[in-house]
Amino acid sequence: xxxxxxGGMPAITYNFAYLDEQTKRMIRRAILKAIAVPGYQxxxxxxxxxxxxxxxTGGVQVTAAVLGPDDVLKVIDQGAxxxxxxxxxxxxxxxxxxxxxxxxxxxxxxxxTRHRIPETPLRDDQILVYQVPIPEPLRFLEPRETETRQMxxxxxxxxxxxKLYEDIARHGHIATTYAYPVEVAGRYVxxxxxxxxxxxxxxxxxxxxxxxGAGREKRIYAIPPHTRVRSLDFEDHPFExxxxxxxxxxxxxxxxxxxxxxxxxxxxxxxxxxxxxxCESRQAAGxxxxxxxxxxxxxxxxxxxxxxxxxxxxxxxxDLSASARGRPAGAGAGAGTGAGTGAGGTExxxx
Amino acid sequence: xxxxxxxSHPASLAVEEREPEERMASASRSEVAPQGxxxxxxxxxxxxxxxxxxxxxxxxxxxxxVVSGAAFELYPGxxxxxxxxxxxxxxxxxxxxxxxxxxxxxxxxxxxxxxTVDVASAAPRRLIRLRAGTIGYVSQFLRVIPRVSALDVVxxxxxxxxxxxxxxxxRAADLLARLNLPERLWGLPPAxxxxxxxxxxxxxxxxxxxxxxxLMDEPTASLDAANRAVVIGLIEEKKRAGVGILGIFxxxxxxxxxxxxxIDVTEFGRQMA
Amino acid sequence: xxxxxxLIAETLGKNYGARIGCRDVALEVYPGEVLAVVGESGSGxxxxxxxxxxxxxxxAGRVSYRLRDGSLRDLATLGAAERRLLMRTDWGFVRQNPxxxxxxxxxxxxxxxxxxMAVGRRHYGDIRTEALDWLGxxxxxxxxxxxxxxSFSGGMRQRLQIARNLVTRPRxxxxxxxxxxxxxxxxxxxxxxxxxxxxxxxxxxxIVTHDLAVARLLSHxxxxxxxxxxxxxxxxxxxxxxxxxxxxxLLVSSVLAA
Numbered sequence: 039x040x041x042x043x044x045g046g047m048p049a050i051t052y053n054f055a056y057l058d059e060q061t062k063r064m065i066r067r068a069i070l071k072a073i074a075v076p077g078y079q080x081x082x083x084x085x086x087x088x089x090x091x092x093x094x095t096g097g098v099q100v101t102a103a104v105l106g107p108d109d110v111l112k113v114i115d116q117g118a119x120x121x122x123x124x125x126x127x128x129x130x131x132x133x134x135x136x137x138x139x140x141x142x143x144x145x146x147x148x149x150x151t152r153h154r155i156p157e158t159p160l161r162d163d164q165i166l167v168y169q170v171p172i173p174e175p176l177r178f179l180e181p182r183e184t185e186t187r188q189m190x191x192x193x194x195x196x197x198x199x200x201k202l203y204e205d206i207a208r209h210g211h212i213a214t215t216y217a218y219p220v221e222v223a224g225r226y227v228x229x230x231x232x233x234x235x236x237x238x239x240x241x242x243x244x245x246x247x248x249x250x251g252a253g254r255e256k257r258i259y260a261i262p263p264h265t266r267v268r269s270l271d272f273e274d275h276p277f278e279x280x281x282x283x284x285x286x287x288x289x290x291x292x293x294x295x296x297x298x299x300x301x302x303x304x305x306x307x308x309x310x311x312x313x314x315x316x317c318e319s320r321q322a323a324g325x326x327x328x329x330x331x332x333x334x335x336x337x338x339x340x341x342x343x344x345x346x347x348x349x350x351x352x353x354x355x356x357d358l359s360a361s362a363r364g365r366p367a368g369a370g371a372g373a374g375t376g377a378g379t380g381a382g383g384t385e386x387x388x389x
Numbered sequence: 390x391x392x393x394x395x396x397s398h399p400a401s402l403a404v405e406e407r408e409p410e411e412r413m414a415s416a417s418r419s420e421v422a423p424q425g426x427x428x429x430x431x432x433x434x435x436x437x438x439x440x441x442x443x444x445x446x447x448x449x450x451x452x453x454x455v456v457s458g459a460a461f462e463l464y465p466g467x468x469x470x471x472x473x474x475x476x477x478x479x480x481x482x483x484x485x486x487x488x489x490x491x492x493x494x495x496x497x498x499x500x501x502x503x504x505t506v507d508v509a510s511a512a513p514r515r516l517i518r519l520r521a522g523t524i525g526y527v528s529q530f531l532r533v534i535p536r537v538s539a540l541d542v543v544x545x546x547x548x549x550x551x552x553x554x555x556x557x558x559x560r561a562a563d564l565l566a567r568l569n570l571p572e573r574l575w576g577l578p579p580a581x582x583x584x585x586x587x588x589x590x591x592x593x594x595x596x597x598x599x600x601x602x603x604l605m606d607e608p609t610a611s612l613d614a615a616n617r618a619v620v621i622g623l624i625e626e627k628k629r630a631g632v633g634i635l636g637i638f639x640x641x642x643x644x645x646x647x648x649x650x651x652i653d654v655t656e657f658g659r660q661m662a
Numbered sequence: 663x664x665x666x667x668x669l670i671a672e673t674l675g676k677n678y679g680a681r682i683g684c685r686d687v688a689l690e691v692y693p694g695e696v697l698a699v700v701g702e703s704g705s706g707x708x709x710x711x712x713x714x715x716x717x718x719x720x721x722a723g724r725v726s727y728r729l730r731d732g733s734l735r736d737l738a739t740l741g742a743a744e745r746r747l748l749m750r751t752d753w754g755f756v757r758q759n760p761x762x763x764x765x766x767x768x769x770x771x772x773x774x775x776x777x778x779m780a781v782g783r784r785h786y787g788d789i790r791t792e793a794l795d796w797l798g799x800x801x802x803x804x805x806x807x808x809x810x811x812x813s814f815s816g817g818m819r820q821r822l823q824i825a826r827n828l829v830t831r832p833r834x835x836x837x838x839x840x841x842x843x844x845x846x847x848x849x850x851x852x853x854x855x856x857x858x859x860x861x862x863x864x865x866x867x868x869i870v871t872h873d874l875a876v877a878r879l880l881s882h883x884x885x886x887x888x889x890x891x892x893x894x895x896x897x898x899x900x901x902x903x904x905x906x907x908x909x910x911x912l913l914v915s916s917v918l919a920a
Binding site for chain 3: 443444445446447484488489490491513514516517534535536537549
């Protein structure tokens with residue numbers, strides 16, 4: 039039990055990580071089954087959470103079920119630690135579980151994510167929890183749940199390729215850039231949640247456990263550590279990730295996923311790392327992009343790593359404000375054109 | 390049977406040695422041919438004790454006798470006419486031999502290569518096979534197939550026999566030319582053709598492929614003298630190729646030109662009575 | 663011509679509660695053969711088609727099918743995976759309403775290519791080439807390959823459905839009133855197409871129709887159904903030209919001559 043205090047008076051008392059123990063046990067059973075059958079969507083009795091659907095209710099329930107008092111939690115939304123959604127969820131677990139939080143990928147033991155996989159390679163002592171809006175990869179082609187279940191059961195995945203075929207027929211290449219379907223452990227076809235397909239290769243043979251939670255659709259699925267994850271494609275149109283013509287404007291990183299940031303209404307724009315932690319770490323290590331602020335103006339890291347991990351949400355919103363990290367005000371990942379969809383804004387950087 | 394070259398068919402050699410009349414004399418009219426065995430040696434077709442009555446259920450089960458006790462044989466290389474007034478059952482008899490009308494009693498034995506098939510009792514699939522290779526039928530009217538050109542209508546039996554489409558089409562064109570069908574009509578579906586034009590398409594379709602047994606129902610009814618002569622020539626060629634032809638020829642000129650004998654259908658009823 | 667039947671139905675029956683869908687049906691279909699099932703609405707012909715194609719579960723009797731390896735299998739003993747594989751490779755099903763047999767939001771090429779992808783074809787260029795070939799065979803212009811069937815006329819949709827079904831070269835195709843609801847001229851074109859594809863590919867077809875002219879044009883043999891039973895069978899021209907049963911005589915005499 040943790041107690042949040044308000045003006046020195048005991049206020050609301052929560053069970054650890056908000057959910058009651060029975061519910062967490064039920065979710066853990068679903069998670070175990072999901073790990074046992076990689077890529078298979080396990081139904082679970084998703085609870086109402088104190089946040090609307092679409093804000094990560096599935097991910098939050100999975101996180102709540104796997105979180106322990108010693109865990110260090112990181113929450114990202116589109117790669118950024120400082121967007122409303124990430125800040126709110128981080129605050130939620132600080133309040134209900136009292137766990138330490140961090141923005142540093144390397145320090146986290148549990149990372150809940152919406153639409154990205156961190157650039158820093160994950161380790162075997164980490165768990166990545168994805169928020170999933172629509173878990174069924176076949177849904178847009180086959181509306182009947184009874185039929186899609188049959189198709190999974192019988193490994194009938196021709197339809198998935200119909201979708202890719204349609205892409206090539208209409209655009210000349212596979213235009214699906216996010217939520218790009220993958221085959222897990224040579225068996226189930228899975229929706230990786232709306233991460234950019236740039237991140238798909240990171241799922242393959244990943245040392246960390248990857249869990250996927252869909253609250254509205256009440257499904258949990260998983261990729262156990264070191265599992266083969268293959269992106270679907272055609273022999274003559276092989277899977278390719280997005281490539282960016284220029285490096286990050288702030289940290290000069292190449293080979294990472296970049297967000298387009300509009301600077302003004304005269305067409306000014308910059309491409310910066312979508313993974314804010316990765317970008318800051320590189321800047322702190324002295325890497326400079328062409329639009330990076332001069333050394334003198336560069337803010338010190340908001341606080342030494344470790345201290346940061348104990349910060350509570352009230353402080354986070356100001357400490358992690360965009361301007362404090364060398365970005366134009368309001369130009370976080372969420373401000374990139376169409377970044378809310380997870381991919382639209384990234385197409386500009388696609389060659 | 391998929392023989393496509395009339396001239397080279399072995400039957401044509403076998404037949405020329407004997408006159409049809411001789412064989413006809415040796416073949417007495419039979420009552421009953423034992424099942425599965427031709428009575429007259431070498432007969433293509435042996436009909437025995439054949440009876441058929443239509444039952445019209447829509448008219449309180451009225452019974453309409455068509456044929457009773459029909460019995461005759463047909464040999465390779467001969468053309469035989471069915472005689473008798475209209476309504477005597479000539480067309481019905483042809484249709485029964487083709488398997489189009491069902492039979493109440495009796496047998497219709499047809500030689501199919503090494504086998505003998507009783508059309509009266511054969512399974513539908515056996516009949517299909519018999520029609521595909523052995524029995525040809527030139528009906529009085531063309532049953533038009535929508536959208537199929539006259540040339541393709543005629544070539545179809547050859548294509549069914551496995552002849553390459555180009556060759557089948559070429560032979561269909563030759564035959565239509567011989568029957569004086571204007572070339573501008575060849576590419577059109579025959580639905581809008583005149584009666585005589587349709588009949589020539591029908592004859593060409595019926596005669597283009599080799600079928601040892603040919604049934605013809607008034608093939609020259611709507612033809613002018615010139616085209617009647619062409620048809621006579623075609624029938625003579627079939628006879629020389631060893632084909633046995635049973636037909637209804639109302640036109641006396643044609644009948645006398647091609648038929649060696651006439652079977653009077655009215656006789657059958659009388660014999661039974 | 664193979665003399666072994668492709669599909670055999672024995673004492674096949676289906677009850678809907680107390681109501682009889684069809685009863686005691688026995689029939690055989692041979693390779694390359696077109697069998698028409700005719701009868702009025704409610705005669706049980708669609709139920710029979712459902713039973714033969716395993717879309718309905720029989721209340722009695724069984725349906726056996728000869729697989730490509732030559733073995734005759736009771737379809738009820740096939741696993742769901744085997745049966746579904748059969749349905750999308752060795753069988754086709756052309757439905758009366760094209761929207762039931764097509765993916766209306768997927769392009770014509772995708773509709774035709776789906777079965778190829780379902781059997782593991784993964785070369786986009788090859789799939790597209792084959793789709794184009796099939797669109798040509800069903801007389802759909804090549805430049806419509808990327809249009810979806812919502813922009814197609816009724817006749818085009820039906821032709822697309824045929825292409826989609828035939829692309830895996832099935833041996834048996836079920837057709838449920840494939841020309842129903844089409845204009846006469848469109849019907850004629852479709853029938854001609856089906857006719858030539860059937861003979862070119864040596865397809866076996868079981869076609870349900872209430873239209874005797876369609877049955878005459880397409881089928882070799884015919885089954886007449888009434889009140890859930892088969893009341894008359896035979897060569898198509900035999901049944902139509904010399905119908906025996908009172909009901910068949912009524913059916914044949916009720917056809918308007920054009």
